Amino acid sequence: MTSEYGTDQLREAREKVRSEFARLDPSWMASRSGTVYGFSQCAFTVPFFGDDHTVSYPDGVVTQADGRSAPGMEEIILLHYLVGADGNEVRDVWVSYRDLPGARYHEPAFVAEVEGPLSRGLAGRLEPLRNWAQGNTRPVDLPGDVAAAWYVLPRVPLLIIFNEADEEFAASARVLFDASASGYLPTEDLSVLGELAAQRLLEELDAK
DSSP states (O other): OOOOOOHHHHHHHHHHHHHHHHHSOHHHHHHHHTOEEETTTTEEEEEETTEEEEEETTTOOEEOTTSOBOOHHHHHHHHHHHHHOOOOOOOOOEEOGGGSTTOGGGHHHHIIIIIHHHHHHHTTOHHHHHHHHHHHOEEOOSSSSEEEEEEEETTEEEEEEEEOOOSSSOOEEEEEEETTGGGTSOHHHHHHHHHHHHHHHHHHHHHO
8 A cells, every 4th residue: 555654653643643633622623524523422424435434532443334443544544534624625626646745756656556556447447437437426527538526535535537548548547636635634645545546446346
């Protein structure tokens, strides 16, 4: 995965963000992140790739819709999202990964681990992709065989742009971010989010 966290770093990151999470007011976090906080359950409901995840307060335990614990980096992303959300509106201004804060020199890795596999995995699957997009995204008026905004978190859309292969060019996919994204997640988390999105999109197409 794109993340550079090892086991120890992941544990340290979890402990740090849980400590920050426990100190913040849940109503304040909910209003800024566009999530729902249930006072009777002492938990947030956070849609993540279309599935509701539960984040308990104040201990910050993240549970998937099926009742299982969320994997390590997904847990970190959801906690960072609740803690860091600045409440700004989605701007519908799209930027590449390299234009996010501190990401310029990491663009080759993002291309290799996110956009490259997505380009190869979507090649020859334009119609299935269009069908998937109709049920999961909103269209965006930009050049491409498919250009669709996928809300993977309540206020974090990813723009998937795909062009099928033709006589001159191979199939190509890009993953862009709303200009507001850095107000919700750290740049490294956004890289992991892009990788998760590529994996999930291909898995959902394979399942059809």
